[in-house]
Amino acid sequence: MATLRLRQRALPVHRPTAQEKLKEAPAFKNPNLGLKKEVLDGLLMMNFRKPSKIQERALPLLLKDPPQNMIGQSQSGTGKTAAFVLNILARIDFTTKQPQALVLAPSRELARQIVGVVRVMGQNVQNLEVLAAIPDQAQRNKALEGQVVVGTPGTVMDMIRRRQLDSKDIQVLVLDEADNMLDQQGLGDQCKRVRGMLRNPKLQVVLFSATFPDDVVRYANEFAPNANQITLKHEELTVEGIKQIYMDCNSEQHKYEVLVKMYGLMSIGSSIIFVKRRDTAAEIEKRMTADGHQVCQLTGALEGGQRDQIIDDFRSGRAKVLITTNVLARGIDVQTVSMVVNYDIPEVDGKPDPETYLHRIGRTGRFGRVGVAVSFVHDKKSWSQLAEIADYFNVAPTKIETDDWDEVEKEIKKVLSSSRAGKNLQGSAKLPA
Numbered sequence: 001m002a003t004l005r006l007r008q009r010a011l012p013v014h015r016p017t018a019q020e021k022l023k024e025a026p027a028f029k030n031p032n033l034g035l036k037k038e039v040l041d042g043l044l045m046m047n048f049r050k051p052s053k054i055q056e057r058a059l060p061l062l063l064k065d066p067p068q069n070m071i072g073q074s075q076s077g078t079g080k081t082a083a084f085v086l087n088i089l090a091r092i093d094f095t096t097k098q099p100q101a102l103v104l105a106p107s108r109e110l111a112r113q114i115v116g117v118v119r120v121m122g123q124n125v126q127n128l129e130v131l132a133a134i135p136d137q138a139q140r141n142k143a144l145e146g147q148v149v150v151g152t153p154g155t156v157m158d159m160i161r162r163r164q165l166d167s168k169d170i171q172v173l174v175l176d177e178a179d180n181m182l183d184q185q186g187l188g189d190q191c192k193r194v195r196g197m198l199r200n201p202k203l204q205v206v207l208f209s210a211t212f213p214d215d216v217v218r219y220a221n222e223f224a225p226n227a228n229q230i231t232l233k234h235e236e237l238t239v240e241g242i243k244q245i246y247m248d249c250n251s252e253q254h255k256y257e258v259l260v261k262m263y264g265l266m267s268i269g270s271s272i273i274f275v276k277r278r279d280t281a282a283e284i285e286k287r288m289t290a291d292g293h294q295v296c297q298l299t300g301a302l303e304g305g306q307r308d309q310i311i312d313d314f315r316s317g318r319a320k321v322l323i324t325t326n327v328l329a330r331g332i333d334v335q336t337v338s339m340v341v342n343y344d345i346p347e348v349d350g351k352p353d354p355e356t357y358l359h360r361i362g363r364t365g366r367f368g369r370v371g372v373a374v375s376f377v378h379d380k381k382s383w384s385q386l387a388e389i390a391d392y393f394n395v396a397p398t399k400i401e402t403d404d405w406d407e408v409e410k411e412i413k414k415v416l417s418s419s420r421a422g423k424n425l426q427g428s429a430k431l432p433a
């Protein structure tokens with residue numbers, strides 16, 4: 001025994017040098033990642049001190065040379081945007097304004113938001129030009145001169161066809177909300193066409209989303225062959241900081257009464273009310289306004305310019321209550337949103353739509369913050385749809401009686417005043433207080 005102890009003590013102890021420690025640290029400035037100083041400065045100015053879990057896992061894979069495809073999944077509000085934007089900023093040649101990275105997003109609002117993130121993150125990068133390819137934004141027939149183009153698939157497709165967007169030097173193609181973008185009943189066709197127009201044999205295809213339902217996985221694998229994959233099980237998808245509750249209403253009319261009562265009783269900060277149809281959004285806006293509430297609505301029925309004005313007002317806090325459809329269910333990042341209302345339970349073809357539910361409620365509780373998601377049910381169908389969704393994610397939303405307003409207020413206030421650490425951001429990124 002004594003000899004063994006002696007021998008153990010005699011073993012040389014390796015103390016990591018400062019350089020080695022830095023290499024191991026989960027930091028953006030880890031030299032293994034090779035991020036440029038200007039970009040690191042941008043991150044500091046954004047107060048991004050440490051990478052979140054998805055950033056920590058995805059960045060080394062994304063930044064590898066030669067470039068490899070990636071299918072990345074992580075919960076809503078955990079920082080997927082920064083992961084793909086950092087990869088783009090690392091790969092671009094800034095000595096030319098030729099388009100080199102293309103990001104596709106499902107809505108005008110999300111495309112504009114991503115443009116904003118690239119600009120802020122790249123604020124210290126000389127010569128960076130970021131452009132939006134969305135309806136009524138880009139000047140017709142004027143060639144796009146910018147290294148990063150972010151757009152909606154239809155507009156991007158048109159611009160490439162009209163040779164307004166020169167796609168020959170595109171090295172990185174990102175599909176944000178990729179499962180939605182590859183949906184065969186929706187945007188899938190347009191995205192495939194855009195993909196087909198990109199001729200670079202070394203094109204890096206990057207797909208990110210919080211959800212990848214089984215039926216889309218096959219298309220994702222075809223779209224981004226041999227991709228590095230970071231995936232989650234659906235039981236792992238809900239965000240801890242989002243308290244899910246539901247209100248059992250008696251009828252459609254009762255839903256409206258409960259909604260108005262709720263807003264009359266509480267000051268909530270910013271919130272989003274999701275409805276199924278555009279006309280419901282317009283109608284609720286009209287009724288709530290007539291009842292003395294300050295609300296606004298945004299749907300695909302509005303012109304681009306109007307939409308921009310409304311979302312900008314909501315972001316800045318000038319408008320606090322936003323009524324909308326699934327057009328804004330995904331990706332929109334407004335950190336002050338403390339409540340999401342599912343006025344109508346999300347469904348596709350009459351069946352519950354768990355992915356959309358998850359994305360909708362994910363508009364609150366961003367990056368470790370807390371939030372409340374309130375779902376309204378009013379009949380057997382909506383009740384069983386919510387039950388199915390809850391089952392899918394293995395969660396149990398709390399029932400709140402619609403006649404006990406003290407209880408409603410208490411419950412919502414309790415959640416919003418609590419602070420909590422999200423395990424999905426884990427260890428690395430600092431959580432907001």
Ligand SMILES: Nc1ncnc2c1ncn2[C@@H]1O[C@H](COP(=O)(O)OP(=O)(O)OP(=O)(O)O)[C@@H](O)[C@H]1O
Pocket residue numbers: 047048049050051052055074075076077078079080081082209210330331332333335362363366367429430
């Ligand atoms: N490392 C970091 N440190 C601090 N804040 C961060 C960091 N990474 C991201 N954030 C912030 O977290 C918020 C959510 O990020 P982001 O919008 O990229 O989430 P997401 O994962 O794309 O969500 P969704 O699935 O809803 O689209 C943003 O406000 C972003 O600025």
